[in-house]
Amino acid sequence: MSASADLVRQFWRAMSANDWTAAASLMAPDAFTLWPQTGEVIPSARFAEVQAAFLGDGDWQFEEMALVDGGNEVVTDMRVTNLPLGILARVITFHTIANGQLVSQREFWPDATEIPAFRQGMLVIDPDHARL
Template identity: 50%
Template sequence: MNSTDIVRAFWASMQSNDFDMAAREWLSPDYIGSWPQTGEVIRGPAEYAAVNNAFPGRGDWRFEEISLVADGNRVVTDTRITHEPLEIATHAITFHEISGNLILRQTEYWPDEYPVPAWREGFLKIDRQIAQW
């Protein structure tokens, strides 16, 4: 498998909502995940599974690839993450580093939707369909 295949298989595994299995199959034992916006660090597949299992709405999470860019052992994904019953729709921009056939490191950003700043109002047209938030 190449790096793109590994990352796509990881996201497909996350789609099952079996986060223990996804972590066990696709994350290196030396895995480190970081969320720079909060400073949190995830160490190892077990901790990754634990934090994902702690999210509300167990079993209804959906993961849709919006884009993927790869360069050797580095892959960047923009993934739309939704939970219809909780009315959640967000994106995760994830930088994956692959070692062997496993994900060694992920750096993930969770951008929040926000209103147009007052100084920019009227300059640009709002089109949610094209923007696909």
């Protein structure tokens, strides 16, 4: 694994510890996180504040499902849970690293969807395998 992948894993460990300040400390001063689905851009200076504003502080867990190490570009697929709030989600994040710091992140939070009618009954449904 590259130093970039190690940095990204360090970021997710801080997130899983619900230590938003530690996660933000891994970001360059001019870094940002982009949530394309809502158009929000979170500058690194506000990252910890935004994370702390979510309900369920202290109960967020992030489990790595996959990591693709492309050197200065790392992609993660994380399983996100907050059991007291009943949240089970996935986040796909594209991390860009420069000079040993996160410089940008693009996060996609896909919603679970219903199986289309034309495919119902055609395939095996296995949430354990899919780890939804």
